[in-house]
Each structure stands twice: as C-alpha cells, then as structure tokens.
Amino acid sequence: MSSYRTTLKRLSALSVVLALAVTLSACDSFVSNVDQPVDEAGSEQFSDPAEAEFLITGIEAQWADTHSGVTDLADGLSDELRFGINGDATFPTFSQLDAGIIADDNNSITGALNDLQEYRYLADDLLRRVEEDERFDLSDPSASASEEEVRLAANVHGANARYYLATYFGHPDDPRRGGATIDTSAFIPSPELYQEAEDKYAEALTEAEALEDGLLQRQIQSVRARAALYAGTHDFQDSGGFQGEEALQAAAEYAREGLQQGESWDVAYDLNTVNDYHNQAGAGRLQLAVQDGNFNQLATSGENPSESYRVADEDTGELVARSHIETVANNPDELNRIPLTVINSGGTTLGGFGALPENLQGLALGDDLFPTIFDIWEPNGAPESIGDSDTETIIEWGQGKWEERTDMPFVSWQELFLIRAELELRGYDAGGESALELVNAVRASFGLSDLSDIDMERLAVERDRTLFATGHRLPDQRRMDVVEWHLEDEVGGEQTAQWLQLTRSETEPNPNL
Known part of the structure; x- marks a missing residue:
C-alpha cells in the first residue's frame, strides 16, 4: 500500500x-478533562x-x-x-x-x-x-x-x-x-x-x-x-x-x-529508531553478510546458489567478486574504514561489537587477530574453529560499522572530498585541491598512507572502502565504467x-x- x-x-x-x-467517557474510571x-x-x-x-x-x-x-x-x-x-x-x-x-x-x-x-x-x-x-x-x-x-x-x-x-x-x-x-x-x-x-x-x-x-x-x-x-x-x-x-x-x-x-x-538513531544495519547486516542478525569473494559463500545454501553471478573467465569459471575480508587481512589498518565483526556459532561477536583494532588487542590471538583468522578460515561454507570453545567458531563475517544506536552520516566530509576528486578527474573544477590531494586527505583521516597517483579506477576503490556499508556501492556499479556490475544479465529468462x-x-x- x-x-x-x-x-x-x-x-x-x-x-x-x-x-x-467518547462512548466510554461516562465511565468513572476515565478522566475526561485531559489533553488528547x-x-x-x-x-x-x-x-x-x-x-x-x-x-x-x-x-x-x-x-x-x-x-x-x-x-x-x-x-x-x-x-x-x-x-x-x-x-x-x-x-x-x-x-x-x-x-x-x-x-x-x-x-x-x-x-x-x-x-x-x-x-x-x-x-x-x-x-x-x-x-x-x-x-x-x-x-x-x-x-x-x-x-x-x-x-x-x-x-x-x-x-x-x-x-x-x-x-x-x-x-x-x-x-x-x-x-x-x-x-x-x-x-x-x-x-x-x-x-x-x-x-x-x-x-x-x-x-x-x-x-x-x-x-x-x-x-x-x-x-x-x-x-x-x-x-x-x-x-x-x-x-x-x-x-x-x-x-x-x-x-x-x-x-x-x-x-x-x-x-x-x-x-540519528536511538532506542525508538534502531539502525537497520545492526539487525539485518550485523551482530543483531546477519541476514546480509560482508562480501568475501568466495563462490561457496554466495547467495543461498540451496541448489545452484550462485547461478546469477558473473564469472571472470568462461573457461576457468573464476568468480568476479570483491573481498573485504581479504582487504583487511592484507592490511589491518583498513579496519579503520572497513570495520568487520566476526559472528560466531552462538550469534555473538568476537572482541565486542565492531571488531575495531582497539577492541581486539586483549584477545588470546593477539594483535594479528584478523590475519590469523583469515589464514585459518576455509571458505567452504562450514564454521571454522579459532580456539578451544564453540564460542570461538567463525560462522560469518558482518559489518562492524553500525551498532543498534550508531548514528550514520547522511554525508561526511570524506565523501564530499571523494565527490570533488571524481569531478576533478572528470575535468570539472571542484575546488582548490587536486584529486590526489583530496583522496590523500581522506586516507590520512583513517591512518592510511598517501597514494602517489590517482585515476578513476583507483578512485572507485577508495570510494568502495571509504563508503563501506553506506549504500553507495549500488549507484557506483551502475554509473562508473571502471566498476563492473556483478550479476549476469539474465537468469532463467529473467533480467x-x-x-x-x-x-x-x-x-x-x-x-x-
């Protein structure tokens, strides 16, 4: 409706x-002279x-x-x-x-x-x-x-x-x-x-x-x-x-x-208005998990779960899919802008909600928790143990960016700087800084090192990581030539x-x- x-x-x-x-107002138990x-x-x-x-x-x-x-x-x-x-x-x-x-x-x-x-x-x-x-x-x-x-x-x-x-x-x-x-x-x-x-x-x-x-x-x-x-x-x-x-x-x-x-x-989010990422793509309930790039983890656990996904090579069948997990494992500093949380078999998170670096230091696995987990984890659809108890079994990866009452930027200065950088690369004057200066300012805010150059392809990567779990990946896939759409055009005769x-x-x- x-x-x-x-x-x-x-x-x-x-x-x-x-x-x-009005009908019940004659009852003695009702107070009639109160504001509606x-x-x-x-x-x-x-x-x-x-x-x-x-x-x-x-x-x-x-x-x-x-x-x-x-x-x-x-x-x-x-x-x-x-x-x-x-x-x-x-x-x-x-x-x-x-x-x-x-x-x-x-x-x-x-x-x-x-x-x-x-x-x-x-x-x-x-x-x-x-x-x-x-x-x-x-x-x-x-x-x-x-x-x-x-x-x-x-x-x-x-x-x-x-x-x-x-x-x-x-x-x-x-x-x-x-x-x-x-x-x-x-x-x-x-x-x-x-x-x-x-x-x-x-x-x-x-x-x-x-x-x-x-x-x-x-x-x-x-x-x-x-x-x-x-x-x-x-x-x-x-x-x-x-x-x-x-x-x-x-x-x-x-x-x-x-x-x-x-x-x-x-x-703004509060007890009355809860952030849906928590209950649909996070520790509240993981209906949407973080993309990990593995064929066996895509779509449903039913028959032919991944038939709609594009493959990179028709001969090898290698899947085209980005992996945020691999990005973080290769550079743990990326956790600052791609916060992940590990959902264990009990449905709770390891290291507290958000799994940001400061939340991980006290765990037995030490400072290299995410690289260690990534090395142990086998992307075969089955939980993998990272410790001695069932509560240390990885069942899924979730976004750790938004908790139940975490406010979300509708727009941040980092996004605006990336917008300006894209416009500069497209040949429009969007301010006094160059595209590279704008992108490096964004990276510095997350504790990441400077890039030496920038083009549209790299800008798409910076947008992808900086704007993780904010809804911008979908329009970027449709509008940017350097970002491939990830689904087959048709599946079973349906587009x-x-x-x-x-x-x-x-x-x-x-x-x-």
Whole structure:
C-alpha cells in the first residue's frame, strides 16, 4: 500500500478510536478533562503552530527509519553485502536481493519503501500546511518554530526523499530503469526525481541562508552535489529531467561550497529508531553478510546458489567478486574504514561489537587477530574453529560499522572530498585541491598512507572502502565504467535487477501505473 493510502487509513482508524473514547467517557474510571495524546491525534490538531517543532521532529525520526532501511537493502543488491551462509534461518527476501531476481511481493523492499514514502509524505504535508492552511500561522506567538525553519525542514527532507527514490528504486517491470511513483502518480523516471530533489534543495538552501547557518548551507550543498553527480553520471534512457552535462556542472559548483574537514550531517538513531544495519547486516542478525569473494559463500545454501553471478573467465569459471575480508587481512589498518565483526556459532561477536583494532588487542590471538583468522578460515561454507570453545567458531563475517544506536552520516566530509576528486578527474573544477590531494586527505583521516597517483579506477576503490556499508556501492556499479556490475544479465529468462523494484503493495493501488 502506498504511504498516501496508509496515512488515510491511519487517520480513519484514529477517528474510530476517538469515537470509542467518547462512548466510554461516562465511565468513572476515565478522566475526561485531559489533553488528547499527541500520538493519537488526528491530522487537524497539527495545524496548531505550537506543534511545528513536533512535526519537524517526527519527520527526522522517519528519516532515520528510512535511511538505514533503504541503504542496507541497496548494499544487498550490490556486491557490498550478500545473503549469509546461514540463510536457512533468515528471510528469503534477502536471497532475492543477492541473486538479483526480485519477486513483486518482496516484503523487505515493501517495508523500506513504505517508510520512505511516509517520510516523503510527512515532509510534503508540512510544506502544504505552511502554504495552504491558514490556521498554521507561524507568525503566531505560540509557534514553536519559525517559518524559515519549517520551510527548511519540509524542503530538505522532501528533497532527500526524492533523492532516495531516484537513486535506489526502479520500475516494477523493468529492473534496469530507475524511478518511482509519488502517491498515485504515473511512473516518474529518475532524472525527473533528481530534478524535483534539486529544486527542493535550492529552496532549502535559501532558508538556510536566511537563518545564517553556515554549516547547514555546507551540508545542503554537499548532498546536492552528490545527487547532481549521480544524476550526471548515470546512463539514463529517459530524456528530460536533471542529468548529463548540466548536472555535472552543477555538482562541481555545489561541491566547492560543501563540507570542510571534520564536518558531517548525521542521521540519528536511538532506542525508538534502531539502525537497520545492526539487525539485518550485523551482530543483531546477519541476514546480509560482508562480501568475501568466495563462490561457496554466495547467495543461498540451496541448489545452484550462485547461478546469477558473473564469472571472470568462461573457461576457468573464476568468480568476479570483491573481498573485504581479504582487504583487511592484507592490511589491518583498513579496519579503520572497513570495520568487520566476526559472528560466531552462538550469534555473538568476537572482541565486542565492531571488531575495531582497539577492541581486539586483549584477545588470546593477539594483535594479528584478523590475519590469523583469515589464514585459518576455509571458505567452504562450514564454521571454522579459532580456539578451544564453540564460542570461538567463525560462522560469518558482518559489518562492524553500525551498532543498534550508531548514528550514520547522511554525508561526511570524506565523501564530499571523494565527490570533488571524481569531478576533478572528470575535468570539472571542484575546488582548490587536486584529486590526489583530496583522496590523500581522506586516507590520512583513517591512518592510511598517501597514494602517489590517482585515476578513476583507483578512485572507485577508495570510494568502495571509504563508503563501506553506506549504500553507495549500488549507484557506483551502475554509473562508473571502471566498476563492473556483478550479476549476469539474465537468469532463467529473467533480467537481473539493478534497482530495488517497486513491489505489489505500491503498484496495485495505483491506477496510473
């Protein structure tokens, strides 16, 4: 069900609850002279300008639900993460992502898309209140936020939602075509959604300038640069919208005004809004494991699990797949930007969540834990013992970057520097530093040595490692010639997906799709 219809159904349900409350109000056990609970209020109550700050906070909470829910699925469709070898105990929806053949009732995608569409709806509805609802008068002394603050939140989150739709979702019948719907619209191709995002980011920047918030201006320009880069470097079939040379020139302009070293824009997680990477690709539950590059560990444990994967050589059958585990084993300093955690047979992590270098020093295996594990571990799908007890049996590798309540950067200065470096390599002026200087600044922040030169192929490696477990591998595979797509074009007569396809719950209620 689209979020628009979901919202209407919720409001209808709330009216029933309120009617029931009136019926029962005569009972002595009920107190009748109390304020209506905000979380059970109808939409009309939020036309009160005193609720403006509350509405903004609600949108930000929905953003958190959306961000990790969408990006971890994108990592599963890319070859960043894969369906775990213990897949029989988890959901087959993740196996579909891993193999690239996605059913139209995939409830993992449905859940992420519902969260995203609700996020978009809340942002758009807040802007509607400002522009159409006379009762929502933000000049009233009772208003809890200024008009600039409300317009800023509505526009920036409306833009973010359209960025997600353009970057991650695709046509239900064409898994190689990006785009989505808004409410019950016809299908909107990605370039048009990027244009809508661009327009809303521009409005948000105007409000940030009015508020004289320099950091917020740099944050907006950074995500605006990313969206423009993605719009400009995808090979879209659709004409119109924001794409090509126009988008790349805009990306360079925005990137010059983006984040400075040490700055980021974070998505906040807490007990009420949990980071999905923890519960789907980490110590909470390992439905998506870190890609290790081994044929026997791919897809499901069923028959012919890896038939959708491309092979490097038709004669040898050698698999093309990157291995983060091998990267870390060859250079343990890479743990600083590719944090891994080892999941043992009890479902817990060795060395504490995150398995960062400082968490590993006290273990019996000593400072060389990861190289030692890598030497012992046999990629044959069976657990391998690294000690004397069952709790020291490796069953899987997970991302150790995000815990249950770990905030995630929506954009970091390191990502912005890599965006600038890519634009420089493509021939656009993205600031005063060279591509090599920008990349080495990023590497230095993780304690890594300088590179002596940089080209597009190496930049793709730096993006891959720096942006590990953030959802950026999928668009990079589609848009960068030096990064190969990892799935066969067709499996069993079905074309493999490069976008998270709109599922039945979004398409069936829509008469225009």
